Amino acid sequence: MIATKESEIIIEVDNLTVSYGPKPALLDISLKVEKGCLAGVIGPNGAGKSTFIKAILGFVVPDIGKVLINGVPADKAKGCVAYVPQRGSVEWDFPITVREVAMMGRYNQIPWYRDPKAEDNRIVDEALKMVRMQDFAHRQIGQLSGGQQQRVFMARALAQGAEILLLDEPFAGVDAATERAILDVLEEARSAGKTLVVVHHDLATAGEYFDKLILIKQRLYACGTPRAVLREDLLSEVYEGKLRVFSDLIRDSSSTEQKGAK
Ligand SMILES: Nc1ncnc2c1ncn2[C@@H]1O[C@H](COP(=O)(O)OP(=O)(O)O)[C@@H](O)[C@H]1O
Ligand SMILES: [Mg+2]
Secondary structure, eight states: OOOOTTOOEEEEEEEEEEESSSSEEEEEEEEEEETTOEEEEEOOTTSSHHHHHHHHHTOSOOSEEEEEETTEEGGGOGGGEEEEOOGGGOOOOSOOBHHHHHHGGGTTTSOTTSOOOHHHHHHHHHHHHHTTOGGGTTSBGGGSOHHHHHHHHHHHHHHTTOSEEEEESTTTTOOHHHHHHHHHHHHHHHHTTOEEEEEOOOHHHHHHHOSEEEEEESEEEEEEOHHHHOOHHHHHHHHGGGHHHHHHHHHHHHHHHTTTOO
16 A cells, blocks of 8 residues: 555444443444554454454444545445455355356346346456466366365455455465465455455454454454564453464564664
8 A cells, every 4th residue: 555645434333332232242343444554453352353354344233433435424325345254154066157146246237137248248258367367267166276266256246346355364275376366366355445344363464464454353453564563562461361372473574574674
């Protein structure tokens, strides 16, 4: 992200509280995301990361507070936001090709009474190319590897033409080469002017991948540059007993960062 003095705010979260039962999953979260930002959402299991993404999508109704997309309430701005769900949450047993999955991204634009137009076909081809899956267009989705399926879902989201892309743990369970390929697509989307909010579980790479980090465990613990967020005191509070593993990583990354600094 190129930080300008007056970065345009595309997502604004104000005093957001969301509950499924008596205990809130998210409590009083306020933050802003600038247009063109590649933002990572981090926090332990059950911290409310997926709920946060669903609130930006307008899929969950806040108890208190609001999410604004370009100043419009999230539930009225659905066309601006595309979503790549967590891979485990999708059933792959039905016969559908890669291209058909990507074309699903166009369904909001295509009325039920007509077939896709040349324009829709062009957009879908472009999206498949961007995720490097054009050669697999006619394959059944169920025959692909996890990382390939993830990229097809990214193509579906890209085909929607939304300004904001939300991804829930896109790197979970993929190999290193696929992780790199997915990151390339995220960076390419950012270069094309998209804003991305990505749930990420790996603190070791969080500082390297993202412009901005959002650290959540029910409440917002920090939001800012990776350097400002990946602080040992904050992480030890949020991750509690698991920090021992992470403290080495923090030490590693801060010693790299401080190289050459006086
Ligand atoms: N549909 C649901 N119904 C009831 N509780 C839920 C639902 N979805 C999530 N939760 C609860 O809300 C909390 C936050 O969950 P989630 O947003 O999935 O966290 P994360 O993605 O960080 O693991 C957890 O305690 C979880 O059990
Ligand atoms: Mg989750």
